[in-house]
Every structure is written in structure tokens, then in C-alpha cells.
Amino acid sequence: MSLQEIKPRYKPYSGAAAGWGALRSVTHFWLDSKQPFKNLRALLKTNQHGGFDCPGCAWGDSPEDGHIKFCENGAKAVNWEATKRRVDAAFFARYSVSQLREQSDYWLEYQGRLTEPMRYDATSDHYLPVSWDDAFKLIAQHLNNLESPNQAEFYTSGRASNEAAYLYQLFVRAFGSNNFPDCSNMCHEASGVALGQSVGVGKGSVTFADFEHSDAIFVLGQNPGTNHPRMLEPLREAVQRGAQVVCFNPLKERGLERFQHPQHALEMLTNGSEPLNTAFFRPALGGDLAALRAMAKFLLQWHREALAKGEPAVFDLAFIAEHTDGVDDYLALLDASSWDSLVEQSGLSLDDLQHAALLYRRAERVIICWAMGITQHHNSVATIQEIVNLQLLRGNLGRPGAGLCPVRGHSNVQGDRTMGINERPSTAFLDAIEQRFKFQVPRQQGHNTVEAINAMLDGQAKVFIGLGGNFAQATPDSPRSHTALSRCALTVQISTKLNRSHLTIGTDALILPCLGRTDIDHQADGPQAVTVEDSFSMIHASYGQLEPLSKQMRSEPAIVAGIAKATLGERPVDWDALIADYSRIRMLIADTIPGFSDFNQRLQHPGGFYLGNAAAERRWLTANQKANFKANPLPADLLPPQVRNSGQTPDLILQTLRSHDQYNTTIYGLDDRYRGVKGQRQVLFANEADILRLGLQPGQKVDLESLWDDGIERKVTGFTLLAFDIPAGQAAAYYPEANPLVPLESYGTGSFTPTSKYVAIRLQASQAETRIL
Numbered sequence: 010m011s012l013q014e015i016k017p018r019y020k021p022y023s024g025a026a027a028g029w030g031a032l033r034s035v036t037h038f039w040l041d042s043k044q045p046f047k048n049l050r051a052l053l054k055t056n057q058h059g060g061f062d063c064p065g066c067a068w069g070d071s072p073e074d075g076h077i078k079f080c081e082n083g084a085k086a087v088n089w090e091a092t093k094r095r096v097d098a099a100f101f102a103r104y105s106v107s108q109l110r111e112q113s114d115y116w117l118e119y120q121g122r123l124t125e126p127m128r129y130d131a132t133s134d135h136y137l138p139v140s141w142d143d144a145f146k147l148i149a150q151h152l153n154n155l156e157s158p159n160q161a162e163f164y165t166s167g168r169a170s171n172e173a174a175y176l177y178q179l180f181v182r183a184f185g186s187n188n189f190p191d192c193s194n195m196c197h198e199a200s201g202v203a204l205g206q207s208v209g210v211g212k213g214s215v216t217f218a219d220f221e222h223s224d225a226i227f228v229l230g231q232n233p234g235t236n237h238p239r240m241l242e243p244l245r246e247a248v249q250r251g252a253q254v255v256c257f258n259p260l261k262e263r264g265l266e267r268f269q270h271p272q273h274a275l276e277m278l279t280n281g282s283e284p285l286n287t288a289f290f291r292p293a294l295g296g297d298l299a300a301l302r303a304m305a306k307f308l309l310q311w312h313r314e315a316l317a318k319g320e321p322a323v324f325d326l327a328f329i330a331e332h333t334d335g336v337d338d339y340l341a342l343l344d345a346s347s348w349d350s351l352v353e354q355s356g357l358s359l360d361d362l363q364h365a366a367l368l369y370r371r372a373e374r375v376i377i378c379w380a381m382g383i384t385q386h387h388n389s390v391a392t393i394q395e396i397v398n399l400q401l402l403r404g405n406l407g408r409p410g411a412g413l414c415p416v417r418g419h420s421n422v423q424g425d426r427t428m429g430i431n432e433r434p435s436t437a438f439l440d441a442i443e444q445r446f447k448f449q450v451p452r453q454q455g456h457n458t459v460e461a462i463n464a465m466l467d468g469q470a471k472v473f474i475g476l477g478g479n480f481a482q483a484t485p486d487s488p489r490s491h492t493a494l495s496r497c498a499l500t501v502q503i504s505t506k507l508n509r510s511h512l513t514i515g516t517d518a519l520i521l522p523c524l525g526r527t528d529i530d531h532q533a534d535g536p537q538a539v540t541v542e543d544s545f546s547m548i549h550a551s552y553g554q555l556e557p558l559s560k561q562m563r564s565e566p567a568i569v570a571g572i573a574k575a576t577l578g579e580r581p582v583d584w585d586a587l588i589a590d591y592s593r594i595r596m597l598i599a600d601t602i603p604g605f606s607d608f609n610q611r612l613q614h615p616g617g618f619y620l621g622n623a624a625a626e627r628r629w630l631t632a633n634q635k636a637n638f639k640a641n642p643l644p645a646d647l648l649p650p651q652v653r654n655s656g657q658t659p660d661l662i663l664q665t666l667r668s669h670d671q672y673n674t675t676i677y678g679l680d681d682r683y684r685g686v687k688g689q690r691q692v693l694f695a696n697e698a699d700i701l702r703l704g705l706q707p708g709q710k711v712d713l714e715s716l717w718d719d720g721i722e723r724k725v726t727g728f729t730l731l732a733f734d735i736p737a738g739q740a741a742a743y744y745p746e747a748n749p750l751v752p753l754e755s756y757g758t759g760s761f762t763p764t765s766k767y768v769a770i771r772l773q774a775s776q777a778e779t780r781i782l
């Protein structure tokens with residue numbers, strides 16, 4: 010894709026997911042990288058032993074090596090990173106920061122790789138080159154001048170390797186803070202919180218092999234065709250061997266309906282495609298808690314009927330008795346829930362709910378998968394605990410082919426948490442760090458993303474350091490998070506590509522260019538590997554394959570070590586020695602984090618090693634050493650009181666989601682193939698009946714305003730209305746364009762995750778010119 014103007018178009022897509030469309034799209038990105046042959050060689054090393062871990066999603070791999078293990082969107086991610094285009098000193102001399110701010114997110118990242126450290130110069134409004142030493146000194150000066158270490162925020166995005174993340178947390182804790190806002194706070198935080206309370210481990214319990222043994226795979230609030238394309242293969246295989254794939258999604262996402270295998274020539278040529286889902290339910294936004302509860306209520310009814318007739322129990326009574334706590338309260342809650350309330354809140358008919366329950370009951374081994382459609386809601390923790398409740402009733406946890414599968418986003422977001430990127434670390438973790446490194450670790454809870462934004466807005470936090478990511482665009486309430494960053498004394502971005510966070514800056518600002526997954530990481534003792542953890546708790550090594558574009562780029566661990574050494578000196582470790590050979594970092598990890606003993610040796614094993622999961626072994630690391638049924642009340646109303654108190658009634662409830670041509674805030678192109686959208690991103694998907702009810706027309710431009718009772722106006726303008734197959738009362742728009750609408754205070758109970766999938770909005774015919782930023 011070159012950055013040409015494409016005429017906006019919209020025409021529903023009739024093809025299957027993957028297949029020819031995917032092949033065409035990949036070829037574009039390949040050629041556009043300016044080094045197609047090198048990248049092809051690199052691509053063949055994706056997710057292979059001795060190759061690199063795909064910088065795309067966190068889906069795991071089949072343990073068998075040999076066959077090709079990348080997908081269309083993984084190929085896009087690789088070609089996007091491994092481009093020959095450079096954003097160097099000459100680029101920053103050409104454009105002032107104000108000029109760059111006028112460009113779209115798409116344009117900014119498209120310009121290429123950041124190749125040398127830069128410091129903002131307010132007088133000229135340009136970034137100017139700075140030496141690495143001066144950059145590190147500047148950071149150290151700012152940090153050491155703070156009144157308290159808690160006046161700095163240390164953000165992490167989920168691509169950082171285990172080695173980088175471990176050093177980062179060690180440095181920040183030695184500096185004296187637990188302020189670790191991270192992308193996980195906006196992503197699967199609710200899964201970690203809910204699973205931790207329910208079953209004692211905040212991670213998925215299944216591995217790749219479980220998908221081969223499952224009788225039913227439920228996919229809730231996830232769009233794997235775009236966001237985890239490699240997951241389509243096990244789903245397809247499951248359907249082929251007669252297992253059920255049951256989807257809960259308000260949108261009929263193409264990847265969940267039909268899938269074509271790009272490596273099966275016959276299927277491609279004959280246009281044959283596998284119908285993927287065997288049942289598709291379209292709940293209300295945020296309606297999954299009620300839907301899951303209704304399924305459990307049906308199971309309870311059938312269980313009682315079976316016992317009355319002397320038939321085998323529906324529940325796994327032995328499992329419940331031996332392993333769980335709280336079942337009585339939970340069953341009482343099911344009895345107390347009215348069918349009417351469950352139907353109303355789920356947005357599904359009683360027949361549908363019964364059908365879903367029946368599919369669930371008929372399967373002996375069930376895996377439930379979920380992603381952002383579940384986690385980015387007000388009641389996400391309760392919803393995930395309801396997933397667990399359902400699974401506990403039938404003992405669908407800790408046996409082959411059954412379990413819990415929160416499908417993670419960023420390729421190492423799970424590993425970063427394991428390494429201690431956590432604003433609320435466990436006492437055991439802090440004790441281990443304290444004992445190993447002999448310094449007093451901070452015990453005070455740190456800031457998550459929402460708290461970090463508030464601290465910067467209040468002027469409490471003065472330094473922001475971002476280890477990857479795009480804080481300015483990924484966070485909610487964009488104008489406020491932009492103000493938050495701009496109130497800092499210093500903002501530092503450790504990045505591969507230019508984005509809006511480099512233009513949303515404090516008084517002092519630095520850009521520190523780092524190596525990506527595909528780059529060879531040369532250090533004193535030779536090229537280094539890093540490690541990552543996937544959604545199935547598999548740890549494996551990643552070796553960059555391509556010569557870095559510039560000698561001035563540094564690896565993430567080296568940058569973190571450079572900042573640490575300038576700030577703390579040789580305390581608490583010899584930072585340079587660790588960087589010369591990362592196996593020394595892994596030895597420290599092995600000393601302090603459970604499950605990593607003999608880390609360096611076990612890494613040699615093809616496919617890596619499994620970290621283990623106590624819940625999968627039916628060992629419960631909860632306070633009462635049981636798996637807990639959690640009897641969370643159904644919310645009285647899905648609409649939060651702050652919306653009701655705004656005095657206005659919403660026209661629609663909006664979810665913000667990803668197009669096929671983006672990776673979070675990275676926009677690869679302006680198309681969303683499976684939803685039929687071309688050349689545009691400022692669109693609002695809505696039901697045609699709703700469009701007409703509101704006195705508007707499909708194709709018309711509208712302004713969107715969100716409702717909250719704090720008097721702040723939250724608005725985006727010039728969105729094109731697209732009549733779409735979406736349930737009445739709902740709307741969808743792309744993230745990050747719609748982020749200004751998400752109130753900072755609108756977050757999930759117990760998770761602090763912004764409710765990106767539940768925003769109450771009003772629509773108005775637009776006066777504004779469309780402007781894509």
C-alpha cells in the first residue's frame with residue numbers, strides 16, 4: 010500500500026476470511042516494504058525454532074515445527090516493521106512538530122523506522138539529534154530531581170520482551186516506584202483480576218493441544234479473522250471433526266463465519282470454504298453476563314429434572330464437591346434471577362439462550378475463549394467470573410479439551426506481567442526481588458493507566474517514560490490524555506515508529522529509537538535472543554533476522570539499562586554486564602520468578618517450554634485453596650448512572666473496534682476488507698432502521714457526542730454513517746478515531762479498564778469537514 014488517496018467505498022464483502030483476499034493484501038505490503046526478498050526470507054522464520062516471534066498477536070503455535078506459521082496480519086506486521094524507509098534527523102529537520110501534528114496517524118507511522126535519538130527543541134519546534142549519553146543524562150537528571158519516585162509514570166506496551174520488561178521493573182523498583190501503567194490495563198486486565206479471584210491464576214488454563222480435544226469451543230467477544238487469524242485453523246479443524254464452534258458477537262464477523270485456508274491450493278482454486286461457526290448469537294453490548302447466567306440457569310433446571318427422573322446429573326458433582334466453594338450461593342442467585350431480566354439484558358431470546366445452553370450441555374469438553382468484547386465493559390470482571398462459574402458447574406477446567414482461554418492481544422503482554430510489569434505486584438514477587446537484589450522495594454501500590462493520566466493531569470506526575478506503544482492515542486478521552494502528557498516536565502518514548510505520542514509532549518521530550526523483533530540484536534558478546542510468553546503460557550526465544558537499518562538504534566534492554574545506569578549507577582546490578590549477554594538477565598529471572606528454573610537450558614528446546622498453570626492441574630492458588638463460584642449480582646441497568654444523570658437519553662450504544670488494516674493505533678491502510686469498507690476510517694456502523702429513526706440517511710456525515718454527567722463535552726465530527734448488519738440500538742466505530750468519546754471515568758468495576766465497548770452516544774447531522782487524524 011502506498012500512501013495514495015483512495016476513494017472511500019463501502020460494499021458488503023462476500024468472500025471467505027483468509028484466502029485470495031489475504032494473499033493479495035499481503036503482496037501489497039511486501040512490495041511496499043522496499044525490501045521484499047529479505048522480508049520473505051525473514052517471514053519464513055516467523056515463529057520457527059531459531060527464528061523470531063511474530064510481533065503480531067499473542068496466539069500460540071502448534072508445537073510441530075516445519076510448516077509455515079504466519080498469517081496475513083502477521084506478514085503485515087513484519088513488513089511494516091522491516092521497512093527501509095527512515096525517519097531520521099533529515100526528516101525531523103524537514104517537519105516541525107506542529108506540522109507533524111497535522112498529519113494522520115496513518116501518515117506518521119508510514120514514514121518509516123526511527124533511526125536515531127532525538128530531543129525536542131522548543132525554540133525551533135523541531136526534534137534535533139541528541140547523543141545517547143546526553144539523552145540518558147537528561148532522563149536521570151529529571152528523575153533524580155523529583156520529590157518522590159512516584160512522580161514518574163513508567164508505561165509498557167505488550168511487545169517488550171521478557172528481558173526488557175524484567176530490567177525495566179528492576180530499574181523502576183530500585184528507583185522506588187510501582188507506577189507501571191501498561192497496555193494490559195486497557196486490554197485483558199479484567200481477565201487477570203477475575204481469574205485470579207476465581208481460580209487463583211490470572212491466565213488462560215488451556216494449551217494448543219486442548220483445541221484438538223474439545224467438543225465445543227465458545228468464542229465470546231472476539232474477532233479472530235482479523236486479530237488472531239492463526240486461531241482460525243484450530244477452529245476450522247474442530248468443525249471438521251464435528252466439534253461445535255459457538256460464537257457470541259453482535260457483529261457477524263466474517264472470520265467467524267467462513268474461512269479459506271491460504272495454504273490449501275485446492276480450496277483456494279475451487280473457492281471452497283469452510284463454514285466456521287455452528288451457532289451464532291448476537292447479544293446486546295455488555296449482555297454476555299446475562300446470557301451466560303441464563304445458560305447456567307437452564308443447566309440448573311435440567312440438572313434438577315435429571316435427578317428427579319433418576320438420570321445422570323448434569324453438573325459434575327464430584328468436581329464441585331472436591332474443588333469448589335460457593336456453589337450454594339451461586340445456585341441461589343440463579344434461582345433468584347428472573348428469565349425476563351436475563352432475556353432483556355442479554356438481548357437474546359429465551360429460545361436462543363436455551364439453544365446456547367443445550368450446545369454447552371451436549372459437549373463433554375468445552376473451551377471458552379474471549380477477548381475485548383468481554384473485557385472492555387463496566388461489568389467485565391463479573392462476566393468473566395460467570396464464564397468460570399459455568400465451566401465449574403460441569404468440571405470444564407483442568408482436564409484435556411476443556412478450560413478457560415482469554416486470548417491475549419500484544420505478542421508479549423502476558424510475559425510482561427509475568428516479569429513484574431504490574432502496578433499491584435504480589436507480596437511474594439516483591440519479597441523475591443528484595444531478597445535477591447538486597448534493596449528495599451516499594452510496597453505502595455502504583456498507578457494503572459487511568460490513575461497515571463489523572464496523576465499527570467493533576468500535576469502530581471511529572472515524568473512519563475513509554476517502553477513502546479502509543480499512549481496518547483491508545484488511552485481514552487484523548488484531549489484529556491493529551492493534556493496529561495503535555496503537563497509533564499519530560500516525556501520519553503522508546504519506539505520503533507513515529508506516532509502521535511512523539512508529538513504530544515512535555516516541556517522536554519525524547520525519542521529513543523529501538524530495535525524490533527525482526528532486527529538482529531548485536532551486543533558485546535554476540536547477537537542476542539530475547540524471550541516471550543504466548544497466550545498458552547509457552548515461553549520461547551526470538552532471534553532477530555535482519556540487519557538493523559541504523560547503527561544508532563539500540564535494543565530495548567540496552568536502552569532500559571542505559572537509563573538505569575545513568576539514574577542509579579551500578580545499583581542494584583552491573584547493567585552493562587547484563588546487556589553484553591542476555592542469558593545473564595535470564596539467570597536473574599530464574600532466581601526470582603517461579604517456573605523459570607534452568608531458563609537458559611530449557612530455552613534450547615524447540616518450541617520453548619510450558620510455564621505451567623496451577624488451575625489447569627486443579628491446584629487452586631486462591632486464599633481458600635478452592636475454585637470459587639462468584640455470585641455477582643446482575644447490574645440493575647447496563648446504562649451507568651453517570652449517563653442517566655447527564656439528563657439526555659442516548660441514541661445508540663457504541664463499541665470501538667479494530668479494522669482489518671490496523672494493529673491497534675498503527676494504521677496499515679484505510680480498508681476493512683471483511684466489513685466491506687475501503688479508503689476510509691471515520692465511519693459509524695449503524696442499523697438502517699436506527700439511522701432512519703434518527704431522521705438521518707445512510708452515507709450522511711454525522712457528529713457524535715458521548716454522554717456522561719461531568720459537564721465535559723466529548724465529540725468527534727464528520728463520521729460517515731454506514732447502514733450495517735448490526736443489532737438495533739448498537740453502533741460501532743474504529744479505535745483510535747473514536748477514543749475522544751470514551752470518558753476517562755468510564756471504566757470496569759474492579760479492573761479500571763476503559764469501557765471501549767460501551768459508550769452512550771448521540772448523533773447529529775454534521776456541519777464539519779471530514780478531517781482524518
Ligand SMILES: Nc1nc2c(c(=O)[nH]1)N[C@H]1C(S)=C(S)[C@@H](COP(=O)(O)OP(=O)(O)OC[C@H]3O[C@@H](n4cnc5c(=O)[nH]c(N)nc54)[C@H](O)[C@@H]3O)O[C@H]1N2
Nearest residue numbers: 082230232236257294295380381382418419666667672673
Ligand atoms: N491484526 C491485528 N491483530 C491484533 C490487533 C490489531 O489491532 N490488529 N490487536 C491485538 C490486541 S492488543 C488485542 S487486545 C486483540 C484484540 O482482539 P479482539 O478482541 O478481537 O478486537 P476488537 O476489534 O476490539 O474486537 C472485539 C470483538 O468483540 C465484539 N464485541 C464488542 N462488544 C461485545 C459484547 O458486548 N459482547 C460480545 N459477545 N461481543 C462484543 C465486537 O463485535 C468484535 O468482534 O487483538 C490483537 N491482535
Ligand SMILES: Nc1nc2c(c(=O)[nH]1)N[C@H]1C(S)=C(S)[C@@H](COP(=O)(O)OP(=O)(O)OC[C@H]3O[C@@H](n4cnc5c(=O)[nH]c(N)nc54)[C@H](O)[C@@H]3O)O[C@H]1N2
Nearest residue numbers: 166192196477478479483504505506508665673674744765
Ligand atoms: N477505544 C479503544 N481504545 C483502546 C482499545 C479499544 O479496543 N478501543 N484497545 C486497547 C488495547 S486492547 C490495547 S492493547 C491498547 C494498545 O496500546 P499500545 O500498546 O500503547 O499501542 P500500540 O498501538 O500497540 O503501539 C504502537 C506503537 O508501538 C511502537 N512499537 C511497535 N513495535 C515496537 C517494539 O517492538 N518496541 C517498542 N519499544 N515499540 C514498538 C511503535 O512506535 C508504534 O507506533 O489500546 C487500548 N485502547
Ligand SMILES: [Mo]
Nearest residue numbers: 196197418419
Ligand atoms: Mo490489547
